[in-house]
């Protein structure tokens with residue numbers, strides 16, 4: 001194990017929606033694994049960083065959006081383990097006045113403080129980021145590096161996520177996970193017990209996600225995607241979601257993030273209200289972290305005079 005980790009605990013919570021009876025479920029607190037390399041991002045980086053070390057790389061290069069949890073986690077892991085980190089960030093307008101960008105963007109500001117070096121690129125170049133030509137150009141610019149894909153998903157990331165579920169989780173019937181690129185849920189699916197089923201909650205409009213997941217998993221009959229809880233797309237939110245996140249934290253003491261875990265829990269509660277789950281089933285939701293994204297989201301909400309997420313720090 002590369003990094004000192006806190007234990008991931010199972011927490012039983014009961015949430016009572018305004019218009020419905022109480023709902024009990026368990027939450028696996030992977031958000032507590034590490035203060036800066038939270039949740040699934042630690043799991044996804046773990047074997048990649050080991051491989052990078054084994055291959056004698058001293059530089060990690062990866063990709064992400066301006067508020068990416070993966071960028072923040074990669075920067076922090078690199079700092080802690082002695083890798084140079086390079087972040088290829090979507091949005092070349094951000095590179096114009098870097099001081100201003102860092103002032104306005106808590107994620108990039110954090111990554112910068114961890115020593116991450118940035119290259120900002122426009123959206124059409126960003127789409128070509130995994131082509132051989134683009135990667136060759138990056139090698140010419142930065143020297144040799146270990147490449148971690150956007151969102152951190154590859155075979156080694158899935159292997160790391162196969163460690164999310166252990167013996168303590170074997171008596172749950174449903175395991176719920178938020179989905180971005182699909183790496184995390186793939187690892188969970190691969191480590192299921194026979195009687196267990198996974199419900200995946202895409203954080204984006206992701207018709208392609210089933211096919212992505214099928215690249216990494218061996219089975220097709222014990223998982224299902226619930227596509228009605230993306231709130232319009234990646235990082236799209238509305239006051240109803242913000243209200244839910246605030247109410248959930250008030251009732252349970254657990255902070256959710258607006259991009260992934262908030263949408264997942266909103267979905268689980270909505271399904272429960274609609275009678276989706278059989279009586280007495282035990283539901284486990286994985287808290288994959290992502291709390292670093294709250295302050296960037298709140299800035300945008302406050303600028304628009306919209307309801308924002310209440311945290312312990314406010």
Ligand SMILES: *Cc1c(COP(=O)(O)O)cnc(C)c1O
Pocket residue numbers: 039040041069070151153178179180181182183184185257260261288289290291
């Ligand atoms: C990145 C992320 C996810 C999505 O993980 P994938 O492996 O990309 O599907 C879920 N939750 C949180 C908090 C994340 O940061």
